[in-house]
Amino acid sequence: MTETTGDDVRLTIRHATSADVEALATIENECFPPAEAASLDAIRERVAAYPECFWLLCDENGAIISFINGFVTDRRDLEDDMYDDASQHNLQGAWQMIFGVDTAPRYQHHGYASLLMRRVIEDAHAAGRKGLVLTCKERLVGFYSRFGYVDEGISDSTHGDVVWHQMRLTF
Numbered sequence: 001m002t003e004t005t006g007d008d009v010r011l012t013i014r015h016a017t018s019a020d021v022e023a024l025a026t027i028e029n030e031c032f033p034p035a036e037a038a039s040l041d042a043i044r045e046r047v048a049a050y051p052e053c054f055w056l057l058c059d060e061n062g063a064i065i066s067f068i069n070g071f072v073t074d075r076r077d078l079e080d081d082m083y084d085d086a087s088q089h090n091l092q093g094a095w096q097m098i099f100g101v102d103t104a105p106r107y108q109h110h111g112y113a114s115l116l117m118r119r120v121i122e123d124a125h126a127a128g129r130k131g132l133v134l135t136c137k138e139r140l141v142g143f144y145s146r147f148g149y150v151d152e153g154i155s156d157s158t159h160g161d162v163v164w165h166q167m168r169l170t171f
Contacts, residue, residue, distance in 0.1 A: 009059065010060045013057055013119050014055075015054055015055065016047045017047070018044075021044045023125065024043050027102050028100065029065075030102075034101070035160035036162065046086050049114070055068045057071075057112055068113075068117065069098075071089035072093040072094075074095070075093075076168060078134065079156075094098060095129060096124040096127075096131070101113050101116075101117065120132070130170060131169045132168070133167070135165060136167050137164065148169045149167035149168060152167065154166075
């Protein structure tokens with residue numbers, strides 16, 4: 001899929017391949033502190049298990065600007081064990097979990113994550129999911145609310161020793 005921004009820049013949204021793993025890990029480590037970032041091995045395992053649950057926004061040269069990843073499950077809540085166990089992915093599951101929304105720092109605050117989130121929501125709806133679930137820090141609750149996510153309060157997650165809010169978008 002090709003998108004055009006207001007700057008007349010041509011962008012492409014695609015799913016991940018094994019060739020993307022190192023670039024994804026680099027962006028992940030630029031976006032999150034070490035205690036929160038997925039490792040290179042974790043990203044490799046995720047891409048191998050559920051490449052269709054990685055949405056990549058790429059520039060006209062194919063460079064990754066932003067990506068969203070997570071897996072599908074019948075479990076209602078996003079829990080810490082999901083981050084490191086790709087075998088829990090169930091393509092027929094009810095809920096699209098979102099593990100990360102990453103935008104390379106030099107591209108942040110240009111609407112790229114929003115563009116990509118709209119596509120992820122559209123794809124999850126088209127796939128017949130009940131909705132999407134993510135956790136975020138308090139400062140991002142308003143951002144996700146703009147897409148229809150509802151703050152369900154403080155999550156049980158202790159991932160990275162951070163306080164997380166669980167957000168749910170139900171179709």
